[in-house]
Amino acid sequence: MLDFIIKRLIQVVVVVLLALTVVFFLIRLSGDPTALFLPPDASREQIEEYREMLGFDRPIYIQYGEFMMNAVQGDFGQSLRSREDALPLVLSRLPATFQLAISALILSLLIAIPLGVLSAYKRNSVFDRISVAFTVLGQAVPSFWLGLILIYFFAAQLNILPSGGAGSIVHLILPMITLAAYSVARFTRFTRSTMLDVLRKDYIRTAKASGVPTIRLVGRYALKNSLIPIITLVALDLGTLLGGAVITEVVFAWPGVGRLLMQSLMNRDFPIVLAGVFIVALIYAVINFIADILYAYVNPQIRVK
Numbered sequence: 001m002l003d004f005i006i007k008r009l010i011q012v013v014v015v016v017l018l019a020l021t022v023v024f025f026l027i028r029l030s031g032d033p034t035a036l037f038l039p040p041d042a043s044r045e046q047i048e049e050y051r052e053m054l055g056f057d058r059p060i061y062i063q064y065g066e067f068m069m070n071a072v073q074g075d076f077g078q079s080l081r082s083r084e085d086a087l088p089l090v091l092s093r094l095p096a097t098f099q100l101a102i103s104a105l106i107l108s109l110l111i112a113i114p115l116g117v118l119s120a121y122k123r124n125s126v127f128d129r130i131s132v133a134f135t136v137l138g139q140a141v142p143s144f145w146l147g148l149i150l151i152y153f154f155a156a157q158l159n160i161l162p163s164g165g166a167g168s169i170v171h172l173i174l175p176m177i178t179l180a181a182y183s184v185a186r187f188t189r190f191t192r193s194t195m196l197d198v199l200r201k202d203y204i205r206t207a208k209a210s211g212v213p214t215i216r217l218v219g220r221y222a223l224k225n226s227l228i229p230i231i232t233l234v235a236l237d238l239g240t241l242l243g244g245a246v247i248t249e250v251v252f253a254w255p256g257v258g259r260l261l262m263q264s265l266m267n268r269d270f271p272i273v274l275a276g277v278f279i280v281a282l283i284y285a286v287i288n289f290i291a292d293i294l295y296a297y298v299n300p301q302i303r304v305k
Contacts, residue, residue, distance in 0.1 A: 116191025138185025
């Protein structure tokens, strides 16, 4: 088990470093941002002086080496606009993103697991067909479109919910539903598929023939044995929700990491972008690491793979 944990820890480090490397070179391809932070009438000498101060005058490989040396120490420099330290600024937005992502995940599970279980138990019924159609629709609808539709009906027309911002639980409702929609459809479909496999097992048929009550049969025997792959998917989806909250945060002006990253990308504020990518990649990798450890603990065969 210790060897397995060490291997997964090495993978976490490699994934984070690769993510930083890819993003570093991609944002450098977008051009030199120096002119964006100086007045339009700045002279050539002023521009060159500012480039030298920011370090953009040096060869790209030197910039990369210096960046990686500082990044492993948690130093991503200062925001090019606000002159605040990049990493603390990103971390200050993290609670809002966690609040949105975890709320969406809980809502997804509360809806999807009962829906998937019932759909599997009532296979090929009208309820099952409606549930399958719902999952297909939920995975096909773009989150930004759904967010705008919810704003139009509940904020603009009915005026019962705020269209954006943060401050109370009411502000969380629309972005939470928008972010959870895809996960609800995904979890429902996966739970249904997993439950169908378990319900075909011989021990389930034996228990049913022995007169085990339906609720106990489905809840204690079938669902319990379906939870391992569901737990893995939940862990993966939490990372996806954290990384995929960008569009939802922008649509609803939610003050999280995703909105900050989008604003920083538009402004070419490279230190903020790199600090944000580091945090998102680290969270995603750590969540996957925890899921792997739990999975290996439950199923010892995984440890030798």
